[in-house]
Amino acid sequence: MPSTISWLQVHTRPTLMIPGPTELAFPVIQAMNQPPAIQYDRSFDEGVLEPTTLALRDVFQTQSEVLIMPGSGRTALEAGALSVIEPGDRVLVVGAGAFGMLMREIMNRVGADMTEFPVEWGARLDLDRLAHEAERLRPKAITLVHNETSTGTTYPAAAVGKIARSVDALFLLDTVSSIAGLDVRTDEWGVDLNMTGSQKCLGAPLGMALVAVSPRAWTAMERRKHGAHSYAYDLLRWREQWVPVSRGGKVPDGTPRRQPISIPTHLTAAMQVATRLILEEGLANRVRRHELAGMALRKGLAAMGLEMFPDSTIYSNTVSCVRAPKDIDPAAVVKRMREVYGILIGTGLDKIRTFTLRIGTMGVTASPHFVLPTLSALELALRDLGYKTEPGAGVAAAQIAFANAM
Numbered sequence: 128m129p130s131t132i133s134w135l136q137v138h139t140r141p142t143l144m145i146p147g148p149t150e151l152a153f154p155v156i157q158a159m160n161q162p163p164a165i166q167y168d169r170s171f172d173e174g175v176l177e178p179t180t181l182a183l184r185d186v187f188q189t190q191s192e193v194l195i196m197p198g199s200g201r202t203a204l205e206a207g208a209l210s211v212i213e214p215g216d217r218v219l220v221v222g223a224g225a226f227g228m229l230m231r232e233i234m235n236r237v238g239a240d241m242t243e244f245p246v247e248w249g250a251r252l253d254l255d256r257l258a259h260e261a262e263r264l265r266p267k268a269i270t271l272v273h274n275e276t277s278t279g280t281t282y283p284a285a286a287v288g289k290i291a292r293s294v295d296a297l298f299l300l301d302t303v304s305s306i307a308g309l310d311v312r313t314d315e316w317g318v319d320l321n322m323t324g325s326q327k328c329l330g331a332p333l334g335m336a337l338v339a340v341s342p343r344a345w346t347a348m349e350r351r352k353h354g355a356h357s358y359a360y361d362l363l364r365w366r367e368q369w370v371p372v373s374r375g376g377k378v379p380d381g382t383p384r385r386q387p388i389s390i391p392t393h394l395t396a397a398m399q400v401a402t403r404l405i406l407e408e409g410l411a412n413r414v415r416r417h418e419l420a421g422m423a424l425r426k427g428l429a430a431m432g433l434e435m436f437p438d439s440t441i442y443s444n445t446v447s448c449v450r451a452p453k454d455i456d457p458a459a460v461v462k463r464m465r466e467v468y469g470i471l472i473g474t475g476l477d478k479i480r481t482f483t484l485r486i487g488t489m490g491v492t493a494s495p496h497f498v499l500p501t502l503s504a505l506e507l508a509l510r511d512l513g514y515k516t517e518p519g520a521g522v523a524a525a526q527i528a529f530a531n532a533m
């Protein structure tokens with residue numbers, strides 16, 4: 128007789144409670160179960176691609192063009208950066224975590240004259256100081272990570288957009304872990320490039336990069352002294368080959384268009400369904416759902432005696448970054464949760480990797496159905512590793528939070 132039970136034997140894969148990629152709704156998975164479509168066929172454009180990009184405008188809360196291309200969040204960030212920034216252009220990068228550092232790296236690679244506005248990890252952004260720095264530098268662009276996935280924080284994008292506008296700078300916003308989970312108002316906030324990826328709160332598979340481009344950003348591209356050094360990701364070429372004349376491009380309306388890069392048909396089909404589900408739910412409801420799930424998760428963590436990493440005024444509702452109990456290695460918690468209880472969460476990143484854990488509540492996982500089992504598995508894993516808490520306290524607190532909210 129075996130002496131130990133492997134709970135994992137009954138699972139074929141872990142449930143994804145990492146901060147992306149996230150779990151997919153079943154209709155999104157089903158949308159990919161089909162033979163290959165012909166990506167340049169008009170029926171694909173008219174039946175799938177065009178309706179999806181038009182519907183995505185509602186998700187982005189913009190009247191402007193939304194481009195979808197193969198890649199990931201990083202592709203969107205790089206395509207945006209290399210399309211509007213020329214070597215030597217001044218750029219002010221707000222760096223409040225690992226993804227702020229990523230933007231810094233991308234700007235360095237496109238040759239920007241980059242100045243970082245450093246923010247302590249997990250801390251609030253000092254808007255007055257930022258406004259002062261923007262005034263002093265008068266940059267061509269200011270970049271911000273709306274939701275810093277490495278620290279579980281949300282930054283005030285609307286206020287930074289105002290600062291950018293006040294110094295006539297472009298506003299480049301990374302919404303990789305916020306779009307379709309938090310309220311992201313592209314036009315109202317003056318976002319010139321809203322850059323994101325498919326695999327988080329949009330609830331689509333990994334593999335698509337999305338960029339919403341404002342009229343000001345198009346103008347900046349047209350005014351470049353030299354063409355962008357990328358063929359595939361020069362967004363100005365996308366506009367010329369892809370966008371109809373009635374929307375400011377060069378393609379006569381109603382005529383077939385040439386894809387700037389071959390668009391993955393299965394991923395677009397999945398995105399079409401994911402977008403439909405978002406709009407059927409309604410953006411306001413969806414944002415509220417993420418708010419409740421994030422709040423209930425945090426209540427549960429607190430009831431287990433765990434402390435959040437960031438400043439309590441800027442908690443993200445899509446990613447929670449929590450300190451591991453003293454003397455417990457976050458990597459061991461992740462391993463135990465995955466191997467024994469079948470739920471995958473993440474450790475922190477970079478300099479906070481050794482003492483923090485991160486849990487995503489994104490798309491379908493922002494619900495009691497996923498949050499309660501995650502708290503339960505976390506408690507069990509911590510108990511196995513020697514941290515004792517009152518049995519069920521985390522789940523009970525989260526359950527009360529959900530019950531009171533509904």
Ligand SMILES: Cc1ncc(COP(=O)(O)O)c(C=O)c1O
Pocket residue numbers: 146147199200201202226229272274275276277301302303304324
């Ligand atoms: C805020 C943020 N920016 C950028 C990225 C990079 O996106 P990707 O992994 O899709 O390339 C991530 C990924 O987690 C992210 O959370």
